[in-house]
Amino acid sequence: MAAQRTISLRSLAGEKLPQLPYVLRILLENVARHLGEGEQTSTILAWLDRRSSAQEIPFQPARLLMHDTTCGPALADIAGMRCSLAEAGGNPRALNPQIPIDVSVDHSISVDHFGSSAAIKANMKREQERNEERFRFMKWAQANLTNLRIHPPGTGIMHTINLEQLASVVTTRDGWTFPDTLIGTDSHTPMINGLGVLAWGVGGLEAEGVMFGLPVMMRIPDVIGIRLEGALPEGTFATDLALHVTHQLRARGIDNPFVEFHGPGVSSLTVGQRAVVANMAPEMGAQTAYFPVDDQTLAYLEATGRSADQVALVRDYAQASGLWFDPLSSPSYTDTFTIDLSTVATSLAGPQRPQDLIAPAEARQSIEPLVAKARRNGREGKSGRIEDGAVAIAAITSCTNTSDARLNIAAGLLARRARALGLAPKPWVKTSFSPGSPAAARYLERAGLIEDLDAVGFGIVGFGCMTCIGNSGPLLDTVETAIREEGIVPVAVLSGNRNFPGRVHPLLSAGFLASPPLVIAYALAGTIDIDIQNDPLGQTPDGKNVYLRDLWPSADEIEAVYHAASSIADFPQAFAVATQSRLWQEVETVKGELWPFDPASTYLRRPPFANFAEPQSLDRLITRPLLVLGDDITTDQISPAGAVPADSEAGRYLIERGENPKDLNVFSSRRGNFEVMVRGLFTNRTVENHLAPGIAPGFGVDFETGEHLPLHILARRNRERGVAGVILAGERYGAGSSRDWAAKGTALIGARAVIASSFERIHRTNLIGMGILPLKAPQGLVPSKLGIGPTDTIEIALLDPSLAKRSRFAVTIRHAGREPETFEAVAQIETELEISLLHKGGIIPFILSGALDRSASGGKKVDLH
16 A cells, blocks of 8 residues: 655644644644645744734635535535526536535434333334435435435434544545544534534535535634633533533633644543534534544544554644644743633533523522513413423433543433432423433443433433424423413423524523533423432432432442443444444435426425526615614524424415424424424524514514514515615624524515624625625624614725625615715625625626536536426
8 A cells, every 4th residue: 555645734834733722733734735835834933923814725624514405405406407407508417516415314313202111112213204305305315416324213323423433533544644634514513623623513515515626715713712720510411511611611702713722631531421512513603613533532543443453543633733732831822821621510501591600599590580570571481381481491411511431321220210219201291311422322322221210300302402402203292281371481401502592492591502411301390499419309109308419429439330331342343333224225216417397396495596597796786674673692593493383474385385283394304395394483482673672583674664564574564665774793703503594584585784792603695695695794893772763874885996705885874854874894704705795796696607617618508306
């Protein structure tokens, strides 16, 4: 075998190498391997002069990771683009991914059944029935697109698959040996940072560009160093550390830097613990949360069945290249602070944001504003046994914590003790356990913990991102009645990463993030109106009080069970068995390089934006306000993922087309149908449009007639008038999931610009990917306080000679009946590529233009009709 080439970072950086953060060493290698030594590599080394830079570099990831509800719309875009390309006389095969893409089908399974050992099979069968058309489409894509691999339902959550199966840490390909890197179309892609793999989340639109050969153009990032000292105290978990770090970084108001952990405390954390922390990088406001390669990395690779040769390659390459972690080293960082691990305590986050750290005893107090709001709206707040703060959903769910085997074991041990003492969840609590990997079932079974979890309601209901993404299924009837008729404010408690209002379930506006064993404890208590660390959780059959301390497992117990129950073979074998799923094998698909879009389909429609477009002028926009919003508007609130309500605009659309009103599936499974998605836009019940009093969520105001109309109808009227729209919002606009439909939908309702106090990174790039201009309002200006009305006009005029990075725009609000006011906004444009995308009308027209240029010209056009 021929020798593999490598980039010598020691030769390239010389004495500067120890000063560079590890993340910048990886970026340096990436740029040098693709472009050679030159200006770009010198630019990265020059970062050390100020520990910050305004220069941009091209990053070319080794691979791309997606899940079904982001790959679905991306593949629909590609299928639509192939049709457009064929109609223009081009070759559809010119649109083929150029890097390896892995797709996990992990976001389509719901908690329809729970509380029995048969739940998992029933849920997977229902998943197949609901999503048959989507699965056929994905199989078509795998057959017709190069470099695309689909991991079927049941193989696990994308981030867990990445940790256990896909990540190599060091890759050998095309004659080179180099660090494994990737981007993923899920904001929690940085979870793999816990294994020493540099990765971050992007929107589906940016990923489409990467698929077809575009690099990720990025400003050389600021890097925040977090020095860890000490070790976690007895009784605390990685979940508590993750919530602690999230709170600390959000409080600092960071602006999407890379975060890197260093110091002696890093070595005390296993890869499972590191991954729990790294998963929450987006909640921290960070792009990454990176842990360098060390002995813990090698131990994890061995424990999950990687070959001895691969483990040796990782060790030898990392040590030789300067990527091996030294706990005594002190690289230069943009900013740094220290966390003493011994100060971390058992914690919750909530009730509506993952950065809001609280002690468990403060849980009830934290929901008082929500309860008071419900009372102001005339709700009674009385419903027998179910009271405010009742736990409606208790779910051990998602990749965040269930990818750490020790956390699953801790939950199992607590369940064992609760079972032995005769405790059970309260009857109004919907319980579920959806681990990230099918291997979890094997080691928990070997440990004898599956029966204990089943006994307290936490039997495995599926291997997918279920409750955390909103696929929680229906609430128990008694709880839903209490909410709708009595105004009770119940809560969800979950081991996930997000608790935004309505995310877990449309009727739940409060949720708390907690470690897996603490989730079970709250299910036993049935309420958050309790000091769970000191008050009784319940009673034994003979009337003795049971406290959390009676159930809580020790670190030694967890470690002993982990070593006794673990088997290296679990991981590759469980993955292989799931890959051969009979249900998946039975899915049949169509043949041909063009997908036959059916106008009658309720799942897959040809996207109206997957077309060529005329160049856009952005020097002056005259717009009408569509929505004026407050702070913390998330992508969940912009474009929901959860169940489609039968009484909603989207629900009525589906019912009119023959769908079952009692089972309309979830928005995340309908993302291939733009008609459904545009009808769900901004319909979250917590969205308040300050444009006029009494505007229902998902509605706007017709500036000519004054009517309150669903946004999709208002958009149609404005298109006929030739009128463009603008959205105004407060701080952290677009926080949350890397949901490209939050931008696609915004484009479909006619918005040409969004003016906000600040933007979350991924949503900002998604807006640009749809040709929408993101503008940052000046500090101190609160859009919702400007008194903007539906008849006002908002003019946006470029102040600079031409559009450039960070261009300044004059925004003039012409009020009806009073003097206009003007302020200056700054375009949130970071790279030259983003300028090109805005001029082209977005990433899709940009890709199509390139594909047509590459394709054979003058070919016969394909009749798609």
